[in-house]
Amino acid sequence: MGFAPDITERLARARADLRMGVPVVLESGALVLAAETLNAARLAEVRAMGAASIAITSHRASTLKVAAYDGDLTRIALPVDAALTWVRGIADPADDLRQPMKGPLHARREGSAEPARAAIALTKAARLLPAAIMVDLPNPVSFAQSHNLTVVPDSAALATDLSPLDPIIAARMPLDASEAGRLHIFRPHDGAEEHYAVEIGQPPRDKPVLARLHSACFTGDVLGSLKCDCGPQLRGALAQMGQEGAGVLLYLNQEGRGIGLANKMRAYSLQDQGFDTVEANHRLGFEDDERDFRIGAEILRRMGFSSVRLLTNNPAKVARMNDSGIEVVERVALKVGENRHNHHYLATKASKSGHLL
Template sequence: MPNDPSQAASQPRAGDQLAVDRGVAELRRGGIVAVRAGGDRDRLALAVSAELITDETVARLRMLAGSDPVLAITRNRAAVLGSGGSAPVVSLTLPAGTPAARVAALADPTAGRADTAGLVTLPEPEAGPTATAVRLAKLARLIPAALVASVPDLAPDRMEGWSREHALLLVDRDAIDTHRRDAAARLVRAASAQVPLADAEDCELIAFRPLDGGLEHVAIRIGDPDPAGPVLVRLHSACLTGDLLGSLRCDCGDQLRGAIRAIAEAGGGVLLYLAQEGRDIGLINKLKAYSLQDLGADTVDANTMLGFDDDERVYFPAAEMLGLLGIARVRLMTNNPEKIGQLAACGVEVVERVRHVFPSNRHNERYLDAKARRSGHLF
């Protein structure tokens, strides 16, 4: 907590973070959420996920707000639609009577052919309600697009009461902006058990529960590594298709099993199995990206066509897990320089990068090439 009382008001309260957790759940069920933003948090708007809207939801949104909604999308998605700009988020005005199916197609390239006729692009300040709504959609691992309607002429001191009167959850911009870091800080070590693995019989699984209600992360501690020395560590993002099903479209399964073998052969270390499916865009969006790759996009372009950055992962949870395990210095098994920089920014000292490469196959050659050329991976 800040020592300077003048800074305390800008720090999200525990209740604000709980509102974000609930706002994520509400968006994922297709509900309407009130978001408070603006330079002085003096603007209120209502938002709903663009991929989950119905015509009835659009009508209710307009009725509650008393204004016409706009479609808020990321700069990456706007560029695909030919509605570019320099702002991180842009708003598209919609012709009167635009059906929900057309809105969904504008937001999601896998939802149909996008009809851009009659749209007007309005850049949105990064601190504005539409940008805030898109950030909340990302936290929900939904397509980063929202239908947003401003609530005009509402004084800041009336926003909470107005939201309660209309049975709407109110989510604050500041809490959304800090949520990923704050959620990682609320990880707790929940359970552990000895689980001998095929390639590492001396193995303990340690589960970490996030108090935001999200998915658990798991540490696989192999052998008895000394936390005081640099520990051999692998950060592995969950990949249902590669890790469990043996997909040949990626190298994730090879990397997971290869890392477990390598750590065991080295005498011990830790693999962090992080709930960050699809570079943290979620399983559904990863499968949508695959469908775009089948049409010719590479792994980077597929993510940006959906409106995401090419890699949405952050490593606050990994750093928190290492801290709870008493590990401050690591030898990191990775081909991704971004992991080194992110861990260092979180206070974990990366003493050495340990190369971690496996042969390609005819299904993932293009994927690995894009990782090297466009994402800077070191093969």
């Protein structure tokens, strides 16, 4: 039994399975498939198994004008003749304006919503659209064994504990901002993306360090996108640390406020239809911000820091650091990168997300 995967490894398998379109099984008795990666053959098999549902978040339900009897989510009965295009239309808002009528949609009230909650949590963790096809299984473990499927306890899928992080390697890396640069790599136990810390100089561990929690932004950091202020914030933070001779920039792989690059591009497409960044996230079924800033606090702790001067315009980061045991002795403003393409985006961050701009 020593070679068998533990629960963390099973969850990692489940995320990978869902991304490939392979179903997973919840111990409570449900077969789960991600709506985004579902194919026609598996949909037909699900329909043949009996009454099925598609679970979506209350944000997506609000867009579709269907009641969310379960509070944070709703379970829509899957029509017996549901086609793959119908499932995709429920999950993905890309064609909502062109085809606003998806119904009639019948929300279920019977039974527990916990399996659906676990299923949505798994699809989010897999960086997929938060929508899951579900069908009840009378003998979930035997079904999983006969079909070679991953079994996940509902409680594990819903757990919010932070995965431990291990320091993997650190090496000298001269930068434009400072030749005294050093890159640290941290790997979480749960098989998710690695996170990085850029250390400038040799900041003392017993004093507040100039720090920034920077979420990965491929479009802004790498491509120089003008739709956000991420690239200028990244370079501005490093430049300020270089000028002071010391600092730590945490580069957290939480693209698109934690929804992943593909979903971020979906949000951009919705913004082109006239929705702001928060409205776009909601239409996709996500919260305003799905990031976990506890990761940054844990990396700082592993590096020996207990207090920071935090480079941020986001009060939520300050609160999360303090809540996680890293004292924020000063918030250092970082107001850079506004242009005619992102003015509305920054205004939305100020008005709806509380950013101090």
